[in-house]
Amino acid sequence: MLIIGTVIGAGFASGQEIVAFFGAAYISPLVAAVCGALIAAGSYLFLYLGARFGARNVSELNVKVLGRLHPAADVFLLFNSLIVLAGMLAGLDALGGMFFPLRPLYSIAGGVLCGLVVCKGLNGLMRCNSLLIPAVIGIIVAVCAASLGPPLAEPALRFNPFSCVTYASMNLILAGTVLATVGVDKKRAVICSVAAGAVMGVLLLLILFALNANGAEGEMPLVSMARKYPPLFYTMAGVVAAAIFTTMLTAASGLSDWLTAATGSRRFSVAAVMLAGLILSNLGFETVVGLLYPVIGVLGALYLVLALIAAVRRGRPAAVTRRGDGGSASRRWRRRGTSAPRARTVSPSRSSRDRA
Numbered sequence: 001m002l003i004i005g006t007v008i009g010a011g012f013a014s015g016q017e018i019v020a021f022f023g024a025a026y027i028s029p030l031v032a033a034v035c036g037a038l039i040a041a042g043s044y045l046f047l048y049l050g051a052r053f054g055a056r057n058v059s060e061l062n063v064k065v066l067g068r069l070h071p072a073a074d075v076f077l078l079f080n081s082l083i084v085l086a087g088m089l090a091g092l093d094a095l096g097g098m099f100f101p102l103r104p105l106y107s108i109a110g111g112v113l114c115g116l117v118v119c120k121g122l123n124g125l126m127r128c129n130s131l132l133i134p135a136v137i138g139i140i141v142a143v144c145a146a147s148l149g150p151p152l153a154e155p156a157l158r159f160n161p162f163s164c165v166t167y168a169s170m171n172l173i174l175a176g177t178v179l180a181t182v183g184v185d186k187k188r189a190v191i192c193s194v195a196a197g198a199v200m201g202v203l204l205l206l207i208l209f210a211l212n213a214n215g216a217e218g219e220m221p222l223v224s225m226a227r228k229y230p231p232l233f234y235t236m237a238g239v240v241a242a243a244i245f246t247t248m249l250t251a252a253s254g255l256s257d258w259l260t261a262a263t264g265s266r267r268f269s270v271a272a273v274m275l276a277g278l279i280l281s282n283l284g285f286e287t288v289v290g291l292l293y294p295v296i297g298v299l300g301a302l303y304l305v306l307a308l309i310a311a312v313r314r315g316r317p318a319a320v321t322r323r324g325d326g327g328s329a330s331r332r333w334r335r336r337g338t339s340a341p342r343a344r345t346v347s348p349s350r351s352s353r354d355r356a
Contacts (some may be wrong), residue, residue, distance in 0.1 A: 003043050003179065003196035007171045008203075010091035011289045013243035014220035015207055020290045021167040021297070026151055027208045028159045030163050036201020038168035043179060044193035046172070049307065050180035051189065053311035057257040057288060058177045065310045073303060078258060080173050080296050085251035085289035086245045086280035094219055094285040095240055107281050110171070111274045114248045118256050118270050132242045137203065140222070141240040143232055144206035147225045149213035157346050166297030173245070177254025252277070258269035289298060 011017025022031060055061035058077055062070035089107040096106035135192050184192070210225060217224040226236040259269035 003039075003175055004137075004199055004251060007039065007175065007196075007200055008133065008136055008140075008243050008246065010095070010220075010244040010247065011293065012171075012207075013136060013222065013240045014091075015211060015222040016217065016219055016286070016289050017133055017167075017293065018204070018207055019209065019216045019221060020293055021163050021170075022160075022208075022250065024211065026212050029205055029208060031164055032201050032205035032208055033165040034161065035168050035204055036197045038164060038197075039171065039200050040193045040197025042072060042168060042172035043175065043196055045187055045304070045308060046176040046179040047182060047189035047193065048186065049183055052184065054183070055180050057261055058180045058254060059258050059261065065307055065311070067106075069306065073306075074258070076299055076303060077173065077177055078255060080300070081177055081251045081254045082276060082280065082290060083292050083296065084174050085248060085255065085277035085282060087285060087292075088248040089277050089281035090250065090283065090285040091244045091290060092166055092241065093281070095223075095237060095244070096118050098237070104278070104281070110245065110248065111278050112251070113179040113275045114252050115247055116269045118252045119266060132246055134169065136239050136243050136246075137199070139232070139235055140203055140206050141206060142234055143222055143226050143229075146229055146232065147214050150213040165301050166294060169300035169304055170293055172299035173296065173303065174254070177257075178250050181257065188335070212312075229246040251329045 011020070018027070031209055049055075049061055049065060053064040055064065059070070059074050062073040062077075066073050089111055092106040092110045093103040097103055207222065211221060214221075214225050218242065223233070223240060226233040252270065255273040256266065256269045259272060260266050263269055282287055
């Protein structure tokens with residue numbers, strides 16, 4: 001639920017995020033399969049690295065995995081989380097503004113509630129995801145199923161794998177700030193990652209079919225589609241608000257964990273993070289999702305590649321070789337799980353030295 005709750009934010013649930021990465025014309029269904037597989041693989045990478053190195057926050061993981069590059073990685077991850085938090089707060093104002101023009105009261109109220117949940121730690125985040133995500137998935141499926149139809153444009157054979165990589169990376173970078181601190185065993189990490197990737201792939205496929213049949217209208221295309229069905233419209237608005245909240249929780253939690261390690265005060269850290277997010281939310285929902293999310297996706301792909309390379313290098317056991325045997329004896333004993341016995345060195349006799 002934690003992985004799915006992170007990815008299903010306002011951008012995903014509203015359809016705006018998908019339009020920003022893949023366009024509003026015909027979108028190939030292959031996009032859903034590739035993105036689902038990438039999300040599963042990336043989720044497992046963060047869960048595996050976090051459990052292996054015992055990181056309490058993503059900054060500690062960067063130090064252990066990336067070494068000298070960790071300051072740049074920290075800055076990027078913090079910037080990403082802050083931008084996502086600001087975008088979600090702006091999304092609350094945009095969504096609430098569809099009913100009553102009370103900006104910025106929506107983002108302020110959402111920020112306060114988010115801060116209270118984050119103060120309770122990751123357990124509070126998981127409980128919220130467990131309650132909200134089933135409802136979010138259900139309404140997305142209902143709206144998309146009601147909006148299915150023949151595509152507006154002719155199916156094209158175009159497929160841009162780069163957009164799939166940047167889209168998955170953008171979502172994974174935010175999720176990684178929390179996943180790296182969970183600390184689950186390998187088997188559970190595989191199951192959770194594969195399940196999350198499969199669910200996201202199916203949901204993405206439904207949204208692609210709905211967008212292909214109806215086009216992208218307004219800042220929140222899926223909410224606009226739901227207007228045709230009044231009972232679904234108000235439910236969809238509430239579900240998008242819930243999706244915004246789950247993503248806000250993840251972004252604020254990652255930032256607060258890092259700042260708490262530096263200041264030692266959880267409450268001060270949460271308050272500072274929410275204040276910064278509210279200030280930046282003035283950029284607006286469409287600006288953040290349409291312009292900054294793709295940039296984060298490109299940088300996120302680079303971060304994931306560096307993390308994967310560093311993890312493979314650090315995880316490779318050091319080769320211990322001995323003269324004359326090419327290291328074969330050492331490898332044999334490593335496979336048995338014991339240390340190779342030391343070779344016995346025989347000193348030359350005195351008579352041998354005299355003859356020499």
